[in-house]
Amino acid sequence: MKTNINRRRSLLLFAAATAIALGGCGRQDEAKPLVALEIDPRTTCDLDGMLLADYPGPKAQIHFVGVAAPMFFCDTVELFNTLLRPEQVRAIAGVFVQDMGKADWEQPRGHWIDAKTGIYVLGSKRHGSMGPTIASFAQEAEAQAFAKQWGGRVLRYAEIKPEMVDLSGGALHDSKM
Incomplete structure (x- = not known):
């Protein structure tokens, strides 16, 4: 009888320890923040194959x-x-753009921000990889200064419409691709 109690107690302790260990693993994965990946010289645009670094x-x-690798874009318009x-129905874990208040326009590296918190300038004279682009910023003051220098209209993420x-003004007419 004492052996059965000890066996039950051992099994319960083992089951509890396993549940705690497995539960802890799941929480660690969930707690891991999503971060933008940096582009390298070989990173290509998923839409047209252009090298982002160029x-x-x-x-x-x-x-x-559920997808390990992000979908990269050489331009914010893309x-x-x-x-x-309307056909974009895949579940999105995160969207990142570069803060052009900090990144070098000619060779942007790093300075990734959550796209939904970004401030954007539409219609400026500055061009991106596909021609006219939407400049992205973390700070509204930097977006306003950019718009004052280069023209354009300052917008929030939700204000950008299809x-x-x-x-058709950029990618479809690019003869250099």
Whole structure:
């Protein structure tokens, strides 16, 4: 009888320890924050195959739920065109753009921010990899200063509409690709 009690107690302790260990593993994965991946000389745009490092202007990336690698874009217009299409139904874990208040326009590296918190300048004279682009910023003051220097209209993420990100002015007419 004492052996059965000890065996039951051991099994219960083992089951409890296993549940705690497995539960802890799941929480660690869930707690891990999503971060943008940095581009390297071989990183290509998922839409057109262009090397991101070879072109000026802000870059972007979408992280889809259940997909290890992000979808990279050589231009923010491509990003918004993809996000705002009605057929885009995949679950999104995160979207990142570069803060052009900190990144070098000609060779942007790093300075990734959550796209939903970004401030954008549409219609400036500065061009990205596909021609006219949407400049992305973390700070509204930097977006306002950019718009004052280069022209354009300052917008928030939710204010960007599908008709503002038509690719027919850039990607479809790029003869250098």
